Amino acid sequence: MKRLLKYTAIAVALLLVLLIAAPFFIDVDQYRVQIEQRVEDATGRAFHIGDMQASLFPWVGLKLDDVVLGNAEGFKGADFLRVGHLDVQLAFWPLLQQRVELRHFTLEAPALYLQRNSDGRGNWEDLTGSQPQNTTASPATASSSPALAAFTAESISLSKGRLSWSDAVSGQHISLDQLEIKLDDVQQERPVNVHAAVTVNGNLLQLDGKIGPIGDLTRLDLQQLPLQLQLRADQFALAAVADMLPALPKQLGDSKTAVAQLQAGLEQRRDGTRLIRADATLKAAHALALKLTAEQHDPTHISVQSADLAVDQRKLLNLAGDINLQSDSPELSLRLRSEPVEREWLTSLLPELASVYKGHPSPWKAFDVGMMIELKDKALTLSDMKLRLDQELLVLSGRYLSGKHPDLRLNIQGEQLHLDPWLPAAKKSQTTADSGKAGPAEEPDLRPYANWRINVHTELGKLYARGSALEQVVLNLQGEQGVFQLAPLAFRMAGGSLKLKASVNAASYPADWKETLTVKQLRVGPLLQQLADSDQLDGTLDMDTRLHGNGLLPDSIKASLSGSGNMEMRDGRVKGFDIAGALRNITSLGQQKGPQYTDFARLQASFTAHNGLIRNNDLFMASPLFRLTGKGTVNLPASAIDYHMRPKLVGTLVGQGDQAASRRGVTIPLHIAGPWASPSITPELDAGALMGNVQNAFKGGGNTAKTLKDAGTSLTKPSGKAVKDTVNKALGGLLPGF
Numbered sequence: 001m002k003r004l005l006k007y008t009a010i011a012v013a014l015l016l017v018l019l020i021a022a023p024f025f026i027d028v029d030q031y032r033v034q035i036e037q038r039v040e041d042a043t044g045r046a047f048h049i050g051d052m053q054a055s056l057f058p059w060v061g062l063k064l065d066d067v068v069l070g071n072a073e074g075f076k077g078a079d080f081l082r083v084g085h086l087d088v089q090l091a092f093w094p095l096l097q098q099r100v101e102l103r104h105f106t107l108e109a110p111a112l113y114l115q116r117n118s119d120g121r122g123n124w125e126d127l128t129g130s131q132p133q134n135t136t137a138s139p140a141t142a143s144s145s146p147a148l149a150a151f152t153a154e155s156i157s158l159s160k161g162r163l164s165w166s167d168a169v170s171g172q173h174i175s176l177d178q179l180e181i182k183l184d185d186v187q188q189e190r191p192v193n194v195h196a197a198v199t200v201n202g203n204l205l206q207l208d209g210k211i212g213p214i215g216d217l218t219r220l221d222l223q224q225l226p227l228q229l230q231l232r233a234d235q236f237a238l239a240a241v242a243d244m245l246p247a248l249p250k251q252l253g254d255s256k257t258a259v260a261q262l263q264a265g266l267e268q269r270r271d272g273t274r275l276i277r278a279d280a281t282l283k284a285a286h287a288l289a290l291k292l293t294a295e296q297h298d299p300t301h302i303s304v305q306s307a308d309l310a311v312d313q314r315k316l317l318n319l320a321g322d323i324n325l326q327s328d329s330p331e332l333s334l335r336l337r338s339e340p341v342e343r344e345w346l347t348s349l350l351p352e353l354a355s356v357y358k359g360h361p362s363p364w365k366a367f368d369v370g371m372m373i374e375l376k377d378k379a380l381t382l383s384d385m386k387l388r389l390d391q392e393l394l395v396l397s398g399r400y401l402s403g404k405h406p407d408l409r410l411n412i413q414g415e416q417l418h419l420d421p422w423l424p425a426a427k428k429s430q431t432t433a434d435s436g437k438a439g440p441a442e443e444p445d446l447r448p449y450a451n452w453r454i455n456v457h458t459e460l461g462k463l464y465a466r467g468s469a470l471e472q473v474v475l476n477l478q479g480e481q482g483v484f485q486l487a488p489l490a491f492r493m494a495g496g497s498l499k500l501k502a503s504v505n506a507a508s509y510p511a512d513w514k515e516t517l518t519v520k521q522l523r524v525g526p527l528l529q530q531l532a533d534s535d536q537l538d539g540t541l542d543m544d545t546r547l548h549g550n551g552l553l554p555d556s557i558k559a560s561l562s563g564s565g566n567m568e569m570r571d572g573r574v575k576g577f578d579i580a581g582a583l584r585n586i587t588s589l590g591q592q593k594g595p596q597y598t599d600f601a602r603l604q605a606s607f608t609a610h611n612g613l614i615r616n617n618d619l620f621m622a623s624p625l626f627r628l629t630g631k632g633t634v635n636l637p638a639s640a641i642d643y644h645m646r647p648k649l650v651g652t653l654v655g656q657g658d659q660a661a662s663r664r665g666v667t668i669p670l671h672i673a674g675p676w677a678s679p680s681i682t683p684e685l686d687a688g689a690l691m692g693n694v695q696n697a698f699k700g701g702g703n704t705a706k707t708l709k710d711a712g713t714s715l716t717k718p719s720g721k722a723v724k725d726t727v728n729k730a731l732g733g734l735l736p737g738f
Contacts, residue, residue: 035049035052036048036049039069043069043127044073045070045072045080046068046070049065050068051065052065060089061088061090062087063086065084065085067081067086068081072123072125072126078164080112080123081112083108083109084108084110086106086108088104089104103153103154103155104153105156107159109160109162110158110160110179111161111162113164114165115168116169118169152186153186153187155183155184155186156181156182158181158182161178161180161198162177163175163179172244174240175200175201176198178197178198178199179198180195180196180198181195182195182196187214188213188216188217190212191210191226192210192212194208194229195207201237201240202240205231205233206231207229207230208230209230210228212225223268224269224270224271224272226270229265230264231262232262232263233260236262238255238260239255251286253286254285258282259283260282261281262278262279263280264278264280272298273296273297275294276293276294276296278291279291280292288310288311289309290309290310291306291307291308292306292307293307294307301322301325302322302324304319304334307319311349312349314339315339316338317337317338319335319336320335321335321373329377331375333373333376335370335373336370336372336373337369338368340367341368342366343357343364343365357425358425360421360424360425362421363421364389364422367388368388369386370384370386371384371386372385378402378403379401380401380402381398382399384397389417392414392417392418393414395412396411396412396413397410405452406451406452406453407452407453408452408453412456413459413460414459414461415461416463419463419464443509443510443553444511445509446504446506446509446511447508449506450482453479453480454477454478455477455478457476458474458475459473459475461473463491468493468494468527468530470492471491472492473490474488474490474491476489479506481507482505483504483506484503486502486503488501493522494524494527495522495526496521496523496540497519497520498518498522500516500518501517504552510556511550511552512548514546514549514563515546516544517547519541520542521540521541521542522540522541522542524537524539524540524569524572525539535575536574537573537574539571539603541567541568541569542567542569544565544566544567545564545565546563547561548563555637559636559637560611561609561612561636562609565606567605568603569602570603573598573599598623599624600623601624602622603622604618604619605618613636615633616631616633616634618631619631626647628648629645629648630644630646631643632644638675639675639677640674641672641673641674641676641679643672644670644671644672645669645670646667646670648667669683669684670683
């Protein structure tokens, strides 16, 4: 036994001596040349190893210096791969026990240069030929190497690394420099400290943390590997990667001058849960900051505990909820809440708002919003949405379903809303020269929306707009199979009610439309005063119209307007039209002046329309003093009128500035014709007949009758000027500018 132990010790000693001495007797250069040749044969590229050293004991080691792999044919510039120094040391005795104990792995100054030429070909493509796949071996069998089951290392380091990417197609160029990776005391029972850093076109990124315990490598699941990592970038200029990023919104500035700051943390637990924390800031024309805290329970499910967005150090909105990023049908359920947003502050972010509300007498001050947003089965749902406009609250809910037939449903409720502060300031009308610069307007094409389904319901207790107060506002908008309907729009205002039913056929081009309007007990005077600051007309209006046409532009509506309607106005007044005064002036030849208005008890008319030509045959106005009838046409496309009116005195003018007790039977037929802007108004009776009518009506009037007789005599003379002057003087009070 003693002799056996002695010989065994001698054999082991001799083996150790041989292992230590072997590298000195082995021609390493011979193997270096063989390796270079085999790599060149396999890749078709030049391959060179500057120096190569090997050792067998006390560790199995290999050192390589100045390793170079040439670029692919047709590519110029740097080599594809360069390595300054590689040093690998494996413990000897554990290898005999099929355990890998890596003492040191050192990689210095590796440099990889990736290029794509103008033809879209990459300088790596000839190295990535397809490999046959083993479809019979199971994953468990392929990864059950006992050598990997017990992997350890004293240190693994990479330093002074470089990765360069150049794309002639997109013009992108990026350089990762000073790449460092360092792992100490790598084993499977305790967490491993990790440090990594890289400079991206001059901008430093750092990663620090712990990985593990790793456990059995044959059972390693990266999605359940414990991690605690921190990523940091203090000043990262986006100009370094601007060519690879989409352009920033113009309100945020130019990405080439933007600077980002980032602190992000990732913690992964054994059960696969990930805790994500991020604090990111983008500084350009404005500072945009995001703070995020979230949990990821599986690769597709993220629970956002809090996401805060701030602009220029001002908190803007908060998000919280769940996001499921499954590829077939993403889902989300998020609660969104904004802080109050003031218009003056928002204008600094969106300068165009200043021009929108320039000259506005009282624009809005602030708004805020809160809502629940859900996406499921491609349906986006808004619920519990509260929109506060200044101090007025709107409650909304809605649903949008995308697909072949998009479906939009929206419900809006509110007690009151002042709309004027939110409408743009009224713009001055364009001059003729300005309007002439624009080309002819084009009819809106609604056919892309013909397959939409729409259902919008709105109820407001009060709506204030353009000086008008609307009450009990109800709007129902429905659309299906290409037809969109107001069914109806109804509200109360100025003591009366209005109901509009309308429909548009979006499947046709230009779009066909029709409407039915019913107005009851509407006070016209207050309405005109509010809308147009005019007191020219007053009275209580009832009206019904049934119209249809083709096209949505004003000119198209004028040219195609067809249908019928009727109206009646009671207890009214027309200001600036003094019919009674005109009759009085006939007797005094314009020497008396009275009030410049006409009161009436009833004004009614009906009309028909065909292709923009509106015809009325039954205009009737009644007052205690006179009756007015009329008929004629209004040509909308030509903006012209052709109308005949017959006002007739039927009562006394006492109290209207006249002293006579009765002036019955006076009739003044008029013809109004020509363009709307400057119509001509002419009497339809010859002067003699008109004055005879007047003399008969005022027979026995003493001095007045004599004056009228003399006027009638002069009117019968063949002097056209005398006729014109006398009639114009007599009718001067009826219509302004007559």
